Amino acid sequence: MKKIVGNFGLALLSACAILFFSTAAFARIDVGVIGSMTSGLALLGQRQINSAILAAEEWNAKGGINGEKTKLAIEDSGKSTTQAMTALDRVLAENVCAILGPIYSFQLFAMFPEINKEGVPLLSTSGTRKLTQMGNRWYFRLYPHDGITKRAYTLFAVEELGCTRPALMCVTTEYGKSGYKIIMDVLKSKGIKPVAVTWHEKSDKDMTGQLERIRRAHPSCIISQAHPPDTAQIIRQQYELGINIPHIASSAASMPTVHKLVGKYMEGVYVEAAAIPNYDPDPKIQAWTKKYVKKFRTRPDSFALLYYDTANFLFNAIKAVGPDRKKIRDWLEKNSYKGLAGRYKFDKEHNGAFFAIIVQYHMKNGKAIPTVVKKYDFTPE
Amino acid sequence: MIQEIVSGLSIGCIYAMTGFGFVLIYNAVGAVNFAYGEIVMFGGYFGYLAIQSFGWSLGLAFLFSILAMAGLGIFNDYFAYFPMRHRPVVTVIIASIGLSILLRNSALAIWGPDPVKIKSFVGDQLVHIGNVVFPLHQLLIFIVTAFIFVGQVFFFSRTSIGRKLEATAQDQEMAKLMGIKVNRMILLTFVLAACLASIAGFLLAPLWFLEPDVGLYIIVKAFIAIVIGGFGSVYGLMAGGLFLGVTEVLVASHLTSEYKDVISFLILVTVLIVLPQGFFGEKVAEKV
Numbered sequence: 001m002k003k004i005v006g007n008f009g010l011a012l013l014s015a016c017a018i019l020f021f022s023t024a025a026f027a028r029i030d031v032g033v034i035g036s037m038t039s040g041l042a043l044l045g046q047r048q049i050n051s052a053i054l055a056a057e058e059w060n061a062k063g064g065i066n067g068e069k070t071k072l073a074i075e076d077s078g079k080s081t082t083q084a085m086t087a088l089d090r091v092l093a094e095n096v097c098a099i100l101g102p103i104y105s106f107q108l109f110a111m112f113p114e115i116n117k118e119g120v121p122l123l124s125t126s127g128t129r130k131l132t133q134m135g136n137r138w139y140f141r142l143y144p145h146d147g148i149t150k151r152a153y154t155l156f157a158v159e160e161l162g163c164t165r166p167a168l169m170c171v172t173t174e175y176g177k178s179g180y181k182i183i184m185d186v187l188k189s190k191g192i193k194p195v196a197v198t199w200h201e202k203s204d205k206d207m208t209g210q211l212e213r214i215r216r217a218h219p220s221c222i223i224s225q226a227h228p229p230d231t232a233q234i235i236r237q238q239y240e241l242g243i244n245i246p247h248i249a250s251s252a253a254s255m256p257t258v259h260k261l262v263g264k265y266m267e268g269v270y271v272e273a274a275a276i277p278n279y280d281p282d283p284k285i286q287a288w289t290k291k292y293v294k295k296f297r298t299r300p301d302s303f304a305l306l307y308y309d310t311a312n313f314l315f316n317a318i319k320a321v322g323p324d325r326k327k328i329r330d331w332l333e334k335n336s337y338k339g340l341a342g343r344y345k346f347d348k349e350h351n352g353a354f355f356a357i358i359v360q361y362h363m364k365n366g367k368a369i370p371t372v373v374k375k376y377d378f379t380p381e
Numbered sequence: 382m383i384q385e386i387v388s389g390l391s392i393g394c395i396y397a398m399t400g401f402g403f404v405l406i407y408n409a410v411g412a413v414n415f416a417y418g419e420i421v422m423f424g425g426y427f428g429y430l431a432i433q434s435f436g437w438s439l440g441l442a443f444l445f446s447i448l449a450m451a452g453l454g455i456f457n458d459y460f461a462y463f464p465m466r467h468r469p470v471v472t473v474i475i476a477s478i479g480l481s482i483l484l485r486n487s488a489l490a491i492w493g494p495d496p497v498k499i500k501s502f503v504g505d506q507l508v509h510i511g512n513v514v515f516p517l518h519q520l521l522i523f524i525v526t527a528f529i530f531v532g533q534v535f536f537f538s539r540t541s542i543g544r545k546l547e548a549t550a551q552d553q554e555m556a557k558l559m560g561i562k563v564n565r566m567i568l569l570t571f572v573l574a575a576c577l578a579s580i581a582g583f584l585l586a587p588l589w590f591l592e593p594d595v596g597l598y599i600i601v602k603a604f605i606a607i608v609i610g611g612f613g614s615v616y617g618l619m620a621g622g623l624f625l626g627v628t629e630v631l632v633a634s635h636l637t638s639e640y641k642d643v644i645s646f647l648i649l650v651t652v653l654i655v656l657p658q659g660f661f662g663e664k665v666a667e668k669v
Contacts, residue, residue: 036494038486038489038494039489039494039593039594041494042489042493042494045494046493046494172639198633198638199638199639200633200638201642203594203598205392205588205589205590205595205598206388206392206588206589206629206630208384208385208388208389208630208633208634209385209388209629209630209631209632209633209634209635209638209641210633210634210638212384212385212630212634213633213634213635213638228496229496229590229592232496232590233590240507240514240515240516241384241514242514257495257496260497260498261496261497261498261590263505298493
């Protein structure tokens with residue numbers, strides 16, 4: 001009898017041990033990652049997903065978050081709201097504790113009702129101003145929104161370059177329209193009215209019409225608000241058409257891809273950005289960029305760097321309060337984080353980054369090299 | 382104004398260049414090939430592949446692209462047309478849409494989402510004539526388009542193969558009775574169209590860049606140009622392309638840049654209502 005009881009006890013102990021270790025082995029924290037991996041929008045999306053992967057691998061290599069490994073549920077939001085919603089549904093089916101979202105505002109807007117209903121924190125690096133003006137407590141932005149960056153580059157054009165006759169070139173997407181409004185507000189506050197305003201589709205391949213309209217208005221500078229391919233067209237054609245006035249471009253012009261397309265025409269172009277990972281002298285950023293290039297064989301852009309910071313901010317939140325959606329949200333609202341690109345602290349609207357830089361590009365040995373010409377910090381007191 | 386017209390003509394030439402192969406296939410099989418934009422895109426991408434991956438010169442890359450595109454033309458015929466040739470036209474059109482999606486996503490998988498460009502055969506010099514400035518590459522576009530246009534007219538009207546193709550386009554059954562090997566003629570058409578796409582791809586890549594979505598953009602514009610000019614007509618295509626290119630630039634410059642594409646589609650709708658057969662009518666009316 002004793003033997004039977006002893007054997008039973010041993011078996012029970014073994015079962016408990018197996019159960020304990022297997023639970024520990026399979027315990028994990030599920031985090032959703034949604035970004036454009038296909039279509040032309042993958043230009044920004046894939047680099048951001050890379051950043052999330054890098055951050056998660058680093059945490060896992062150090063033993064995970066509180067001993068639990070992080071598993072990323074990565075889904076493709078393609079180029080439409082439909083694909084973004086499908087991606088969201090798939091990620092939510094994995095019972096994730098938070099989501100690192102896409103950069104594109106039209107996809108984020110579509111996700112908001114579901115995010116509110118499910119009560120899951122959604123973090124992204126989109127710049128569109130309106131995103132944080134909709135009272136969504138579950139959404140967090142970790143990129144200086146257009147209200148910061150557009151204000152910075154418009155102020156730079158007016159105050160530093162003395163541009164009193166600006167011409168605006170904007171893309172017809174939500175990003176372009178949101179930026180246009182902010183630029184106009186800043187110009188109005190300075191008592192300036194643009195001498196010409198032109199619009200173009202994101203897919204437009206020729207800007208001659210828009211640039212000729214601008215030429216006739218005799219502006220003293222061009223301020224553009226566009227996506228990468230159209231930004232490249234604008235800069236190249238401005239030079240080709242001989243419109244020799246300063247060009248202050250939106251952050252798309254800081255992307256290495258745009259430099260490859262524009263080539264020598266990047267000389268002298270001013271660009272607003274949140275960070276310049278490929279040329280920042282900070283050793284930590286240099287080391288990160290090197291690691292990123294080695295792993296993904298592509299150069300990161302400013303969005304990728306800030307997405308990496310975003311992922312780390314989120315993992316710190318999970319470390320502090322566990323994988324509880326509401327607790328993560330509350331922790332993010334109250335705490336700050338010092339990332340590679342800067343310091344993040346959310347205001348009431350859930351905007352977390354308030355820094356912006358203006359760089360000017362010069363051609364050196366066939367490469368467009370940026371130099372920081374002005375730094376802006378609009379962090380609320 | 383002259384500056385705008387010159388740029389508009391250049392854009393129109395690219396639309397026309399895209400349309401040449403499109404019309405060729407339409408005339409041969411009686412169905413629109415919506416994959417043709419992506420085929421043009423691949424013409425450029427094959428050149429980019431040869432330059433970037435193999436380190437070949439622009440000339441060799443162009444030859445490589447022509448050969449690779451001939452292969453793609455055969456693929457197009459055997460996989461997206463030949464198995465469906467006895468089915469309703471709409472089946473062939475849907476197959477072409479499927480091929481377009483396949484090619485677009487293949488380009489994304491192979492070359493990624495980043496736009497890329499290939500250098501022009503004439504470099505990036507600018508030409509100054511009075512107050513008008515344009516890249517030398519635009520001059521190349523004018524010359525090549527004119528050459529292809531004349532060549533295509535000559536090919537169909539003066540050569541034996543051209544006439545066989547024309548006969549195949551007009552009535553396949555009758556062509557068979559006349560001893561023409563119809564399937565071979567159609568295969569030749571797909572190969573020729575793909576080679577023309579290679580030229581178009583090389584012409585647009587230095588100015589418009591290559592990206593997985595560029596094919597969709599150009600096929601929509603080329604399609605409008607074809608409808609405006611008259612379905613199936615090479616003259617109409619040329620006229621429609623130039624008209625559309627110049628109109629787009631003038632509208633963006635003098636009327637509205639925000640709604641210039643809306644104006645293009647309004648023109649398309651107006652032409653369809655007022656002049657359903659386009660500027661130059663249609664040679665094979667029963668294929669509408």
